Amino acid sequence: MSARVSAAKAGKALAAACDNVRPGAADDAVGAVVPSFVAAPSSTAQASALLRACAEHDLAVLPRGSGSRLSWGVPPARCDVVVDMLRMGAVIEHAAGDLVARVQAGARMADVASALATAGQEIALDVPGPATIGGVLADALAGPRRLRYGTPRDLLIGITVVRADGTVAHSGGKVVKNVAGYDIGKLFTGSAGTLGLITEATFRLHPRPAARAWVTARVQGTAPEVTTMAAAMVAAAANSPLVASAVELDRPAPGGPISVGVLLEGSADGVAARAREMEGLLGSLAQVPVSVAAPPDWWAGIPTVEGGAAEHTLMRVSFWVSRLGGVLDAIDAAARETGLRPAVGGSAGAGLLYVTLPGGAPGEAVARFAGRVRAAIPAGRGSAAVLAAPEAVRGALAGTAGLAGTAGLAGTAGLAGTAGLAGSVPGLALMRAVKDQFDPGHRMAPGRLTWA
Amino acid sequence: MTISSLVPRMTRICGPGNVVTDPLELRTYECDGLTSHRATPALVVLPSDADQVAAVVRECAAAGIPFVARGSGTGLSGGAVPREDGVLIVMSKMRRVLEVDPVARRAIVEPGVTNLAVTQAAAPHGLFYAPDPSSQVVCSVGGNVAENSGGAHCLKHGFTVNHVTGLEVVTPSGELTWLGDGTGVPLGYDLLGAFTGSEGTLGIATKVVVKLTVAPQVVHLVLAGYATLADGGRAVSDIIAAGIVPAAIEMMDALSIEAAEAAVACGYPQGAGAVLLVELDGPAAEVEAELATVMKLIEAAGATEVRTADDPAQRFAIWKGRKAAFAAVGRLAPAYIVQDGVVPRTALGDVLARISALSASSGIRVANVFHAGDGNLHPLVLYNDAVPGEAERAEEVSGAILDACIDYGGSITGEHGVGVDKSRYMPRMFSDDDLDTMQLLRCAFDPASLCNPGKVFPTPRLCGEVPGHRRAPHPAVVAGQAAVSREGDPPHPPMEIF
Ligand SMILES: Cc1cc2nc3c(=O)[nH]c(=O)nc-3n(C[C@H](O)[C@H](O)[C@H](O)COP(=O)(O)OP(=O)(O)OC[C@H]3O[C@@H](n4cnc5c(N)ncnc54)[C@H](O)[C@@H]3O)c2cc1C
Ligand SMILES: Cc1cc2nc3c(=O)[nH]c(=O)nc-3n(C[C@H](O)[C@H](O)[C@H](O)COP(=O)(O)OP(=O)(O)OC[C@H]3O[C@@H](n4cnc5c(N)ncnc54)[C@H](O)[C@@H]3O)c2cc1C
Numbered sequence: 001m002s003a004r005v006s007a008a009k010a011g012k013a014l015a016a017a018c019d020n021v022r023p024g025a026a027d028d029a030v031g032a033v034v035p036s037f038v039a040a041p042s043s044t045a046q047a048s049a050l051l052r053a054c055a056e057h058d059l060a061v062l063p064r065g066s067g068s069r070l071s072w073g074v075p076p077a078r079c080d081v082v083v084d085m086l087r088m089g090a091v092i093e094h095a096a097g098d099l100v101a102r103v104q105a106g107a108r109m110a111d112v113a114s115a116l117a118t119a120g121q122e123i124a125l126d127v128p129g130p131a132t133i134g135g136v137l138a139d140a141l142a143g144p145r146r147l148r149y150g151t152p153r154d155l156l157i158g159i160t161v162v163r164a165d166g167t168v169a170h171s172g173g174k175v176v177k178n179v180a181g182y183d184i185g186k187l188f189t190g191s192a193g194t195l196g197l198i199t200e201a202t203f204r205l206h207p208r209p210a211a212r213a214w215v216t217a218r219v220q221g222t223a224p225e226v227t228t229m230a231a232a233m234v235a236a237a238a239n240s241p242l243v244a245s246a247v248e249l250d251r252p253a254p255g256g257p258i259s260v261g262v263l264l265e266g267s268a269d270g271v272a273a274r275a276r277e278m279e280g281l282l283g284s285l286a287q288v289p290v291s292v293a294a295p296p297d298w299w300a301g302i303p304t305v306e307g308g309a310a311e312h313t314l315m316r317v318s319f320w321v322s323r324l325g326g327v328l329d330a331i332d333a334a335a336r337e338t339g340l341r342p343a344v345g346g347s348a349g350a351g352l353l354y355v356t357l358p359g360g361a362p363g364e365a366v367a368r369f370a371g372r373v374r375a376a377i378p379a380g381r382g383s384a385a386v387l388a389a390p391e392a393v394r395g396a397l398a399g400t401a402g403l404a405g406t407a408g409l410a411g412t413a414g415l416a417g418t419a420g421l422a423g424s425v426p427g428l429a430l431m432r433a434v435k436d437q438f439d440p441g442h443r444m445a446p447g448r449l450t451w452a
Numbered sequence: 453m454t455i456s457s458l459v460p461r462m463t464r465i466c467g468p469g470n471v472v473t474d475p476l477e478l479r480t481y482e483c484d485g486l487t488s489h490r491a492t493p494a495l496v497v498l499p500s501d502a503d504q505v506a507a508v509v510r511e512c513a514a515a516g517i518p519f520v521a522r523g524s525g526t527g528l529s530g531g532a533v534p535r536e537d538g539v540l541i542v543m544s545k546m547r548r549v550l551e552v553d554p555v556a557r558r559a560i561v562e563p564g565v566t567n568l569a570v571t572q573a574a575a576p577h578g579l580f581y582a583p584d585p586s587s588q589v590v591c592s593v594g595g596n597v598a599e600n601s602g603g604a605h606c607l608k609h610g611f612t613v614n615h616v617t618g619l620e621v622v623t624p625s626g627e628l629t630w631l632g633d634g635t636g637v638p639l640g641y642d643l644l645g646a647f648t649g650s651e652g653t654l655g656i657a658t659k660v661v662v663k664l665t666v667a668p669q670v671v672h673l674v675l676a677g678y679a680t681l682a683d684g685g686r687a688v689s690d691i692i693a694a695g696i697v698p699a700a701i702e703m704m705d706a707l708s709i710e711a712a713e714a715a716v717a718c719g720y721p722q723g724a725g726a727v728l729l730v731e732l733d734g735p736a737a738e739v740e741a742e743l744a745t746v747m748k749l750i751e752a753a754g755a756t757e758v759r760t761a762d763d764p765a766q767r768f769a770i771w772k773g774r775k776a777a778f779a780a781v782g783r784l785a786p787a788y789i790v791q792d793g794v795v796p797r798t799a800l801g802d803v804l805a806r807i808s809a810l811s812a813s814s815g816i817r818v819a820n821v822f823h824a825g826d827g828n829l830h831p832l833v834l835y836n837d838a839v840p841g842e843a844e845r846a847e848e849v850s851g852a853i854l855d856a857c858i859d860y861g862g863s864i865t866g867e868h869g870v871g872v873d874k875s876r877y878m879p880r881m882f883s884d885d886d887l888d889t890m891q892l893l894r895c896a897f898d899p900a901s902l903c904n905p906g907k908v909f910p911t912p913r914l915c916g917e918v919p920g921h922r923r924a925p926h927p928a929v930v931a932g933q934a935a936v937s938r939e940g941d942p943p944h945p946p947m948e949i950f
Binding site for chain 2: 153174175243323427431434437
C-alpha cells in the first residue's frame with residue numbers, strides 16, 4: 001500500500017467490513033512496524049468480510065490476541081492491518097456432560113478457566129500470562145502439565161478459521177472422537193498467524209482435580225554429579241506409575257544447585273498418599289525432598305535473570321528426556337566458554353527447557369552459546385531455538401545460528417540445528433508448500449516465520 | 453510409460469520375489485477389512501526399507517501412476533483398496549522395532565510392525581503403547597497412523613495422534629523427510645498431526661516414533677448387566693459427572709451379547725438388555741477410591757449383576773467378549789455393515805432410540821456395540837444378501853444412522869476413517885469451503901493427486917499447475933509377463949530389538 005489514495009480507499013473498505021476499525025497507534029507497533037489500521041471484528045462473519053477486504057486491497061494482516069508475545073520472534077516484514085481478537089471473547093458452548101467447550105479465539109485463557117470451573121472442568125493447559133485462546137493455539141504453547149495432558153493440539157477437537165482470502169472453514173467438530181477429513185486444527189497450531197485467522201476453537205475438557213501437591217527436591221554439590229542426579233530424579237519422577245502431571249526443573253545459575261518439582265493431581269487422599277510415595281522415590285536419590293501445597297515460586301515461569309526482559313535472549317531447548325543430563329552439561333559448558341550466565345528452567349520431564357541469557361550479551365557469544373547447546377542434541381532428536389532476542393543479537397544470529405520465529409521455529413539458517421532423524425530439516429519444504437496454498441499472496445503475518 | 457514397463461525397475465528396487473504380477477496373487481490384495489469394495493491392483497510391490505519405498509514412489513511419480521499404501525489390510529473403510537491402474541505398496545516386509553528408549557519413553561518402529569508388537573517390545577521396561585484397536589494383533593502401526601486409530605482405552609489415554617511424536621515419510625513426489633523430531637515439542641506447522649489420520653493420502657510413513665506410556669500400578673475392570681441400554685447409560689453419565697475418567701467405558705446391547713456368547717462363550721449375564729464394561733487404571737492410591745464410587749453408581753443405576761476383575765487373566769476373559777463382538781455378529785446374519793458414527797455422549801440415548809426405530813420400521817436388525825464414554829457407536833447393520841433388496845435397505849438404514857449422528861452434532865466416523873466407504877457422506881458434515889480448505893493440504897503434499905487418490909473426498913480439487921501427467925486406467929498386467937512368486941518368503945521377518 002503505497003499511495004495515500006489507496007490507503008483511504010482501503011480504510012473505507014475495512015470499515016464497511018467491520019464495525020470497529022481505527023488507525024494504528026504507536027503502541028500497536030510490532031517491533032518498529034506500526035500498522036495502518038487496527039480492526040476488531042465481533043464475529044467470524046465480520047472477520048471473514050475483513051480478510052476479504054484485506055485481500056482485495058493487498059493489505060498485510062497480523063492477528064493479535066492479548067499482544068503479550070508479539071515482541072517475541074521476528075517483527076513482521078509488513079503489517080497494514082492488526083486484527084485485534086479481543087472482542088471475540090465468549091465461551092459459546094459448554095457441554096459439561098460431554099466434557100467439551102467451544103470458545104471464541106479472543107477469549108482469555110483465565111476467563112475461560114473461570115467459566116469452566118463452575119462445572120468443575122478445565123482446558124488442561126496451564127500457560128501463564130494474559131494469553132488468549134488464539135495466541136496459545138497459534139504459538140502452540142503449553143505449561144508444565146504438558147507432561148500429562150500434552151500441548152494445545154492434543155486438546156483441540158474442532159476449529160473455525162478464516163483464510164487469507166476471507167473463506168471461512170471448519171474442521172473437526174464437537175465430539176472428542178472424530179477422524180472425518182483432514183485435521184486443519186493441527187495445521188493451525190504453531191502457525192503463528194501465518195496461515196489465517198483462528199476465530200473459534202472447540203476443546204476436550206478434563207475434570208478439575210480436587211487436590212494438588214508439589215514435591216520438590218534440591219540437588220547441590222559438584223558438577224557433573226549435580227546434573228547426573230537431577231536427570232535421574234527427573235526420569236524417575238516422569239516414568240513413575242504414580243503419574244506425575246508435571247516434572248519441572250529450575251537452575252537459576254550455571255553450575256549451581258538444581259531444583260526438581262513434581263506436580264501430583266487427583267483426589268485429596270490419593271494425592272497425599274502419592275506425594276509421600278514420590279518423596280520416597282526422590283529421597284532415595286537426593287537430598288530430602290519436601291511436599292508442599294503450593295507451587296514453588298519458580299514454577300511455570302520463564303527463568304529470569306537480572307535486567308529488563310526486552311534485553312534478554314530466550315531459548316527453547318527440546319530433546320529426548322534420556323539426553324537431559326547431557327543437555328544440562330552442555331549448557332554449563334557453553335556458559336563457561338562464552339562467559340554468559342544463563343538461568344535454566346522448564347518441563348524437563350517432557351524434554352523441554354527454557355534458557356534465559358542476560359541482556360547486553362554480545363550477539364556473537366549468544367550464537368556460540370546456542371551452537372554449543374545444539375551440538376549436545378543428537379541430530380533430529382530435538383532443537384535449540386531462539387524465541388526472543390534484542391535486535392543486535394538477532395542480527396548476529398541471522399548470519400550464523402539462526403533465529404526462531406514466533407512459533408519457536410528457527411530461521412532457515414538455524415534449522416540446521418533442528419535437523420530431522422534423517423539429517424534434513426523436518427518437513428520444511430512441505431511447510432512452505434502449505435503456506436503457499438493457504439496464503440498465496442503471503443499477506444498473513446509475512447516474515448514472522450522467517451522461513452515461510 | 454505403462455505399468456508393465458515399471459516391472460523391471462520395481463524388481464531392481466525391491467528385489468525379485470518382492471514384486472507381484474501374477475493375476476491370481478494380485479487378487480489377494482483386492483480389498484481390506486471392508487470386503488464390499490474391491491479392485492485388483494495392476495502391480496504389488498513389497499519394499500524392505502524406506503529408501504526402497506522412496507524409489508518406488510519416485511518411479512510412480514515420474515510415470516504419473518497412482519499408488520496406494522497397504523499395511524495389514526484390516527481397515528474398515530476401504531482405505532487400502534488398490535487402484536486397477538496403479539501400484540500397491542505393501543509394508544509387510546518393514547517390521548523391525550528399531551529402537552526402544554525407556555528413559556525417554558519412545559520407540560522407533562517400521563510401519564509394518566503390528567500394534568501389539570510395540571507393546572511387547574515396551575513391556576520389559578514397564579511401558580506399553582496406549583492406542584489399542586481391537587485388531588491390534590494384526591493391524592500395523594503405519595495403518596494406525598493413517599487412520600488415527602483408537603481403541604477401547606482411548607477415552608483416557610488418547611488416540612494414535614496423541615502417541616506419535618515423529619514420522620519419517622516418503623512424500624508423494626518420492627522424497628524422504630521427517631515430520632516432528634520425536635520430542636513432542638512442536639516446530640512450526642503441526643504437519644505430523646495433520647498427516648496422522650490422513651488415510652494414506654499425503655504420503656507413506658516409513659518410520660514411526662511412538663510415545664510409550666508407563667504401565668499403570670493397578671487396573672480394575674467392572675462388568676455390569678442391565679435390563680436396558682438406558683439403565684446402563686445412566687450409570688455412564690453418573691460416572692462422568694462424578695469427575696472420573698475411566699480408561700474405558702464400553703457397552704453392548706442384547707443382540708451383540710448374544711452373538712459374543714455364541715462365538716467365544718464369554719459368560720456375560722444371560723438375558724441382559726445391556727452389558728457395561730468400565731475399566732479404571734492408575735496409581736493404587738487413586739483407583740481404589742474411584743472403584744468404590746463407580747461400584748456405588750453402577751448399583752444405583754439398577755445393575756442386575758456386577759462382577760469385577762483385577763488380574764490380567766480375568767480381565768482378558770471379560771474383554772474377550774467385547775473384542776470379539778464384530779466378528780461374532782457374523783453368526784447372526786450372512787452379512788453386515790459396521791458403522792462408526794459418533795455423537796456427543798449425552799445424546800447417546802436419543803440416537804440409540806432412533807436406531808431402534810429405524811430398525812423396527814425397516815425390518816433390518818441392528819446390533820449395537822459402542823464406546824459409551826466418548827459416544828462412538830458401532831451399530832452392526834445385519835442383512836441377508838441372498839434376499840433381493842435387503843442389502844439396499846441395510847445400506848439405507850446405515851446412512852440414516854449417520855444422518856442421526858450428524859443431526860446431533862456428531863461425526864460420520866470416530867476411528868475407522870472415511871476411505872472410499874464414507875466419502876459420499878462428507879458433504880453432509882462439511883461445507884464445500886471446509887472440504888476445499890482441507891484439500892489445500894492435499895495440494896501442498898500431492899499436487900498430482902497420485903497418492904491414494906479417490907479416498908476421503910467426494911470430489912478432488914484441482915491444484916493448479918500439476919506436474920507430471922495422469923494416465924487412463926490401465927487394463928491389467930500385460931500377458932506374457934513372468935509371474936513372480938512369493939513362496940518361501942518368511943511371512944514375518946524376525947523382530948529385532950536394539
Ligand atoms: C512456560 C511459559 C511461560 C510464560 N510466561 C509468561 C509470562 O510470565 N508472562 C507473559 O506475558 N507471557 C508468558 N508466556 C507467554 C504467554 O503464554 C503468551 O503471552 C501467550 O501464549 C500469547 O497469547 P496472546 O493472546 O498474548 O497472543 P499474542 O501475543 O497476541 O500473539 C501470539 C501469536 O499468535 C498469533 N495469533 C494470536 N491470535 C491469533 C488468532 N486468533 N489467529 C491466528 N493467530 C493468532 C499472533 O499473530 C502471534 O504470532 C509464557 C509462555 C510459556 C510457554
Ligand atoms: C476386527 C477388527 C477390529 C477393529 N477394531 C478397531 C478399533 O478398535 N479401533 C480402530 O481404530 N480401528 C479398528 N479396526 C480398523 C483397522 O484395524 C484400523 O483402521 C487399522 O489401523 C488399520 O491398520 P492396517 O495395518 O490394517 O491398515 P490397512 O487396512 O492396510 O490400511 C489402512 C489405511 O492406511 C493406509 N496405510 C497403511 N500403511 C500406511 C503407511 N505406512 N503410510 C501411509 N499410509 C498407510 C492405507 O493406504 C489405508 O488408507 C478394526 C478392524 C477389524 C477388522
